[in-house]
Amino acid sequence: MHTIKKLKRTIVFILKLLLFVSLFLIFFGIFGIHNPWLFNPSRTTGVTMVTFVVVGIALMQVYGGYAVGTQKSKPIIYSMGLATVMTDLVTHLQLSIMNTSEKNHDHFVYETPHLLLLVIVLQVLVIAVFAYLGNFIYFSLEPPEKCCVISSSPQSLGNIIPKIRRFRKQYEILEIVRYDAKNVLDVIARSDTVFLYDVPLNQRSDLIAFCYQKQKNIYYNFEMIDIVSQGAKYITLDDKSLVMHVAKDLALEQRIVKRLMDILFSLVALILTSPIMLAVAVAIKLDDGGKVFYRQKRLTKYGRVFQVYKFRTMRENDLNRPTFEGDDRITRVGRVLRKYRIDELPQMINIFVGDMTLVGPRPEMVGLAGDITKELPEFSYRLRMKAGLTGLAQIAGKYNTSPKDKLVMDLMYIENYSIWQDIKLIFQTFTVLFKAEESTEAFHAQELYDFDEDRVQNRSARREREKSRQNREEKS
Numbered sequence: 001m002h003t004i005k006k007l008k009r010t011i012v013f014i015l016k017l018l019l020f021v022s023l024f025l026i027f028f029g030i031f032g033i034h035n036p037w038l039f040n041p042s043r044t045t046g047v048t049m050v051t052f053v054v055v056g057i058a059l060m061q062v063y064g065g066y067a068v069g070t071q072k073s074k075p076i077i078y079s080m081g082l083a084t085v086m087t088d089l090v091t092h093l094q095l096s097i098m099n100t101s102e103k104n105h106d107h108f109v110y111e112t113p114h115l116l117l118l119v120i121v122l123q124v125l126v127i128a129v130f131a132y133l134g135n136f137i138y139f140s141l142e143p144p145e146k147c148c149v150i151s152s153s154p155q156s157l158g159n160i161i162p163k164i165r166r167f168r169k170q171y172e173i174l175e176i177v178r179y180d181a182k183n184v185l186d187v188i189a190r191s192d193t194v195f196l197y198d199v200p201l202n203q204r205s206d207l208i209a210f211c212y213q214k215q216k217n218i219y220y221n222f223e224m225i226d227i228v229s230q231g232a233k234y235i236t237l238d239d240k241s242l243v244m245h246v247a248k249d250l251a252l253e254q255r256i257v258k259r260l261m262d263i264l265f266s267l268v269a270l271i272l273t274s275p276i277m278l279a280v281a282v283a284i285k286l287d288d289g290g291k292v293f294y295r296q297k298r299l300t301k302y303g304r305v306f307q308v309y310k311f312r313t314m315r316e317n318d319l320n321r322p323t324f325e326g327d328d329r330i331t332r333v334g335r336v337l338r339k340y341r342i343d344e345l346p347q348m349i350n351i352f353v354g355d356m357t358l359v360g361p362r363p364e365m366v367g368l369a370g371d372i373t374k375e376l377p378e379f380s381y382r383l384r385m386k387a388g389l390t391g392l393a394q395i396a397g398k399y400n401t402s403p404k405d406k407l408v409m410d411l412m413y414i415e416n417y418s419i420w421q422d423i424k425l426i427f428q429t430f431t432v433l434f435k436a437e438e439s440t441e442a443f444h445a446q447e448l449y450d451f452d453e454d455r456v457q458n459r460s461a462r463r464e465r466e467k468s469r470q471n472r473e474e475k476s
Helices: 002-034 043-062 073-098 113-141 154-165 184-190 201-213 224-230 252-288 332-339 347-353 366-375 377-384 392-396 403-415 419-439 459-475
Strands: 145-151 171-178 193-197 217-220 233-237 240-244 293-299 305-311 357-359 388-390
Touching: 002 043, 002 073, 002 113, 043 073, 043 419, 073 113, 073 419, 145 154, 145 184, 154 171, 154 193, 171 184, 184 201, 193 201, 201 217, 224 403, 252 305, 252 332, 252 347, 252 357, 252 419, 293 366, 305 347, 347 388, 357 419, 366 377, 377 403, 388 392, 388 419, 392 403, 392 419
Parallel strands: 145 171, 145 193, 193 217, 357 388
Antiparallel strands: 233 240, 293 305
């Protein structure tokens, strides 16, 4: 098993290296035809190539890189493709600047954009080949991990099992059991990987300790203690090992930089997207003749209420409540706006005037926040940060992601806040456009699972019984 894991890591590294080299050669090979000096060793050539390498590696780290074995092929293509396109644009711009000289152009010319388009098309095709090939090789070396799911209720199982089953090449669910079942330890012992979901904290600690003893892979959902631990650090007090968590708030310099980023980005975005917003306004008017914008009361830092601006996507005078699958309140234009998050563009106005920030927890409806807080008192903790247009919950979550999961993502962002994290999340926001269908899923009926021992999924046991029956039949 250990040898297979080392082999997989080696193969992934080799494929990653070959992919990056291929992208590099495509860019400089094609542009080198129009710029022969790229094939000659020089300081200019070195600077241009170093730019491609440094920017490329940085952006691939931001977008998750060549994550075969942990991501499906399409998300890898989207993230790697977006990182590569941005790298191409930066390097091509530098190339055009380098060619502004007495020998080439006496003024700046954004040259050969058709070659840039050819480069991007070829690179995306190469990325697609490497993504599918990498996952094929990775999962051919080892079968899916044999998993058990341990939870507390059918509703909790309905939250986690569909998510696991989306990754059938990684995980195979063999058994489902309650955390307090008599055979729970035996189930863990038979499994390679254990999922603990919504298990009470005391029992979860005992089960994790047993998994650690038996060297099992463990997945479990976040609770408040886990979020606090994320923002803590290890210290020694004399000879005592302790975990130290310091109450966090943005430092003065962080607040200044964050506000300057908000003003600059929102101003540029309002200018660049003004043609799009004008087209959207016309489309909304032509669709049903109603108002273009609508305002809604939302919560921001310390519970302050403000009016958020959005493009109207539902019929006028309809109730403001979460949408559901097949909701007929959404207009034809509204469905397109929601799919690509275009309805949120007017929030740049909120950011510019200071009601919101570019990156932060999602601004929640005033009425809905009260209902959520009754079930999740910790929900109010997210109001320690100003509400944001984008953020961890907005990127990784969907419209129908549970309030608890969104809360965890928001608190993780707050506990691990940094300017660099904001920059990464701004770049990662573009990936939402590539997963429009799933990121805007409406609420639908939740799948339920039970713990009836007669219906527990234990495929390996069933296979053994089937083999025994066949052996008996052959002997008879």
